[in-house]
Amino acid sequence: MNKLYELSEFQKSLLLKGHPLILEKEKTKQKYYAILHFFALKVSADKSTAYRLTQYRETFGILKVQWNPDDSKVYWFLHFERKRLYLLILDLFLILPERSTFFRAICEIKSYFKTLSAKDSIDDFISEFCKGCSDFKYRNYCQPMLKQVYENCTLTNLNSYRMLITANMSAGKSTLINALIGKKIVRTASEACTGNICYIYNKPFEDEHIHMLCHHDLNLNADEAVLNTFDWNQEIYFASYFRNSFSQMHNLCIIDTPGVDFSLNKTHGEITRAAIQSQQYDKLVYVLSASSLGTDAELQYLSWIAGNVPAEKTVFVVNKLDKFKASEDNIETSLENVRQDLLKLGYTNPVICPVSAYCALLVKMNQYGDVLSEDEQDEYELYQKKFKKESYDLSKFYPDVNTENIKNSLLFRCGFYGLENTLFERV
Ligand SMILES: Nc1nc2c(ncn2[C@@H]2O[C@H](COP(=O)(O)OP(=O)(O)OP(=O)(O)O)[C@@H](O)[C@H]2O)c(=O)[nH]1
Ligand SMILES: [Mg+2]
Incomplete structure (x- = not known):
């Protein structure tokens, strides 16, 4: 800072x-x-x-x-x-x-x-x-x-709680962060996108102002235009109110990092590995993309994480499960394969959280009255239908979560409420 x-x-x-x-x-x-x-x-x-x-x-x-x-x-x-x-x-x-x-x-x-x-x-x-x-x-x-x-x-005066998010390129780290915050703050894209470390702090209440600090330049009202045109290859700090039912319990900082396997730019991996070894954080969230599980790049990076981060600090998130096709893929089998890979790396009881981060982001934006674009609205409606189906319902992977008020909510069924609960409630 x-x-x-x-x-x-x-x-x-x-x-x-x-x-x-x-x-x-x-x-x-x-x-x-x-x-x-x-x-x-x-x-x-x-x-x-x-x-x-x-x-x-x-x-x-x-x-x-x-x-x-x-x-x-x-x-x-x-x-x-x-x-x-x-x-x-x-x-x-x-x-x-x-x-x-x-x-x-x-x-x-x-x-x-x-x-x-x-x-x-x-x-x-x-x-x-x-x-x-x-x-x-x-x-x-x-x-x-x-x-x-x-x-x-x-x-x-609240206890500080820092969470670092890491993954290979395009697994959905930034989307997951936006979903945790409930707003589109960090840039996401299908090509390599995040180029440096980005810190996002929570604010005590919603005042509709996103603070942004880069070098010595402070902006107390970073609007959509600023966020869309900003060069994400520099270290940057944000502060915003998090739309997250747990956020008022902690002084939160979420740390976004570049994907480690971007072959065109080796510095991305170096920046992230250095951050993992030097930064202070309470949890490391490792994101796997459900559409590219078990690749060499994935196993290589998981093995590096296993050797460099204490197992009890690490939470694994299997993202993009909305992309699974019920007729061809089986979510249970895929999650079990991830678990077996982790056991081979020495984890004894890895915490694995299946989600659709993009669905969760749309749910929160809709819930807080943000205007969804036509495409977002279409996708939101599709997710509503999809996660109603038993085969897509991810809430069953979170049996410990108290579900009284949220049992049938889309946020729960897309796995995200269970993930938030895992990350924040048991701190
Ligand atoms: N269908 C679907 N797409 C997702 C989900 N999460 C992320 N994506 C898409 O995946 C692409 C990459 O997402 P990002 O969040 O930018 O991924 P990243 O890991 O931050 O990428 P880098 O910073 O470049 O390493 C984007 O097009 C997202 O919209 C998800 O849960 N479901
Ligand atoms: Mg990113």
Whole structure:
């Protein structure tokens, strides 16, 4: 991670839809925004601060800033608009890119107060708000932003859980990651696609903003156009809310890696092997494509993994099972063959999870209201029919999963709920 950005700040969510100022008069918004702008820019010339301020300005509907605060106006605001002072502190916490800049802004605010007790009361407020329990007079007024501060702080305090995804080329690593997140973030393609390590962190709540950091370039709103045109041969970091029922239990990082057997570019394999040997991760997810099981390349790489990664950290995912033809292939037999190959490599009780990652991605996109393209809609409808059939139902391979609410759901029947359960619940 680029040293300029603390991880927790990179993962911060911010949603301005319910900001208390939206309901205030035009003049009040102008004044509040000018003060916010004044303190934020006093301590940070960062691009991300400028972007956050624009978000506030647009939310408040301010076309032109008309109020220019001098020292006496700032003094008046801080002393006589008490409830807005607390809101200002919360907003600065959400806007500023590092804790140190936030505390510098607080020092600036405190310099407008003479008495020690006034300065202390600001410190008390700050030390309480991260715990979400600050009981102060204007709590109701500040609640929408207080809740966001609390949720951001909570994520930082959760245990970190890192998962590295590896496979040969085009097995569906990136699709599997998108399915875990429930959005199309990392690029997928039928030819060699991921060219370097990509880290994706979760955010505490949905704010519809994907953060992207590459070298020193931070983008707090990476839209589809950016994601589609970006050069995936560089190391890159993302943060986004994960549409995953387990994601709020951990501070998550999923690591995507290039396929190791891309014969035209040997560095892909080298990058991935180096990452597997040097990175910290709690689980390694090895993806096998059901349409090319048992190849030499597969057995070769599995053997390298067996020699380099502790068995208890490794989960095997057999992907693309939607491609099986019920008349020609047998899922049980194929999974048993995979198990036998793994036993020969020394695994005693390998965890093998059969899925269709692409189906799971479409299910989540549909469930969260994303517009599916015509092709995606067709495929989604086909999957609905396919996984209803007994021969395709992958849920039977997850007998330990508690199924009460999801028994007949497509996410369960395409194996993905069982996989998520295996990856996250038993951590
Ligand atoms: N039918 C089907 N296709 C899938 C599934 N998962 C991935 N694919 C397709 O397989 C191709 C490769 O998927 P990627 O996710 O890009 O594979 P990858 O392993 O990340 O590839 P590299 O990064 O190039 O090594 C894409 O065309 C995906 O749409 C699946 O579950 N079912
Ligand atoms: Mg990929």
